[in-house]
Amino acid sequence: MPFTRVQELVYEMKVSQVMSRSVITVRPQMPMSELREIFRDKRISGTPVVDGDRLVGIISLEDFIKWLYDREGDSLIENKMTRNVETLYDDEPLVHAVSKFETSGFGRFAVVERRSGKLVGVITKGDIVEGLLKKLEIDYHEEEIHRYRASHIFEDIVADRTTLAFEYDVVGRDFERAGESSSRLKRTLKRLGLDPGVVRRVAIATYEAEMNLIVFTEGGRISVRLEPGRITVHVTDSGPGIPDVEKALQPGYSTAPQWVRELGFGAGMGLVNMQKCADEMEIISAPGKGTQIKIAILTGRKR
Amino acid sequence: MERIVTTERVVTGETSVGSEVGAEKMTLEEVRDILGAEVLAGAHLLSLEVSMGCGADLMSDVLAYGKPGSLLLTGLTNQQVVRTAEMADIVAICFVRGKRPDEETVEMAKRQELPLLWTRLPMFESCGRLYRRGLIGVSESTD
Structure with missing residues (x-):
């Protein structure tokens, strides 16, 4: 194969094709103490903060640990969350997501619909790898494309930074x-x-x-x-x-x-x-x- | 350079001003009729318009001097003609002098949705007829 199918796929596929749609969100007025159960039960390490339809911030396990460590009294999520949330649009090619993960160092991005600005999903590196794997499997069936070693997938998409x-x-x-x-x-x-x-x-x-x-x-x-x-x-x-x-x-x-x-x-x-x-x-x-x-x-x- | 005004235009009342101002686009259907051509690929795409004509047997010249939106007239019939058209954003190809491309070349064009026409007229006459009917050349295009 002239160049890896994965490299091609990161251009072909859209963020919306791999993101998680069932997004667990929290409200800005929720107390920090309630995050413990959410993070534990849902096995997630961060969640978007949504006011009505609007994405107002993101709160991560890191923020939560910092809050615990500081031993303050209970506080509202809106006081501890990251406000300048970097988001991705649902119709952006995956390659944008890949480079954003690389340059920002963040573990997840909220995905919003371009027109309405409404939160529609969350994307992690894991979602990208899983999405690419699934797509490759389908392709293998459909076109009998050359074999590709799955172990290289992650290497490929993170190898190039910008x-x-x-x-x-x-x-x-x-x-x-x-x-x-x-x-x-x-x-x-x-x-x-x-x-x-x-x-x-x-x-x-x-x-x-x-x-x-x-x-x-x-x-x-x-x-x-x-x-x-x-x-x-x-x-x-x-x-x-x-x-x-x-x-x-x-x-x-x-x-x-x-x-x-x-x-x-x-x-x-x-x-x-x-x-x-x-x-x-x-x-x-x-x-x-x-x-x-x-x-x-x-x-x-x-x- | 002064543009040639076709008799038809004069007869139908269209003045030379019209043809001087800008390129008249021509549909592939018109091209087919003017050249008495047969359609080898893309019969459903005959409403596409070409804005100029480019006659060449040398594909490198098409790549060098051709412009997007052109109709390519050529006596060359191999697959590289279709590739060249793809690279250079050529709208359609008309093979002249009754030369027919092989089946593979036609198939490649079909896959790419690239219309192929085929006329028995020689190159000069094919270009001449289209030019007379208002299709401009690459050097006249302002695109």
Whole structure:
């Protein structure tokens, strides 16, 4: 599999698909002393504080222990709760939840409906892992996707903190599948809701790179990283290398054999096209040592 | 550059101003009729509109100079044409010179909901007929 299904799923799935809906909530006017039973009986370590429909805070086991430790008299939850609650919207992709867990260090987030601001659920890391596992199982049944070791799941989603990475292994000379990686990448980026112009540029640059790997090398790897503000495409191969990079960058300069031209490629436009799509491009290549191309596309600004 | 005004437009009272102001979009149904084309894929998508035409046999040129929203006219019939269309946000493909893509290519287009048309007309005449009827070229588009 070109890149792990889990990485793909965190984009596909929404927070609402894995969150717990049966949310135990408490009212702000409830005394702290009553939390003991709630936390114990429900086996939870935190709960949203709700006033009517409105989410006003979150109270955790930590807050409760601190209250016990301070040995004050009984107090209302509203005096001890965390007020600036970070929430997630139910329609956000899971990947947002993953990065929020990573950056905040919190154990749970309240999930609210985007329109009404109403509390609709709670999500924990455990919910995410469980949700992904379930989805993978279903997928296995439905599409007989390649085996995936479940033990890696958690590793995958926490490995990247603020960036998200996809990797595609491209097999050289495999014309039947030429463009498959770029196609998958494009669909994923589209689903993420990125600007269509940006998606198109990434897709075209990646597609040209993929064709080059297939035409000139025994295969290689396309790694794509998404960071705030930029998308980086890194293409590496251990193929023949480019003897003269400057020449290769001239429009129309080509070393491609005739049969490649018959496919509609190999007219000396590949690298030129990649450059056209990129905001930054770097080529490192030497004969016999393979080629590395790094392309950056900035997502924040219009061209 | 001055735009060519079709006789039909003049006859129906549409002035050249209309065609100068902006690109006239054309539905795939119109494209089919103008080119006497057969539909190979996406028969249910003929109400889709194309805003310009792009004629090329070199897919790298389509990737380099094509624009989203185009109709691609090409004499190349392999799967890479469909891939290229996918990457470059091409609305539909019309194969010219009576060249037909193989079944796999058609299937790929169907999966992607990409309409495929097929005409016996050569490239020049296909492009010419569409242009005469108001479909602009990539360089004229302001998109």
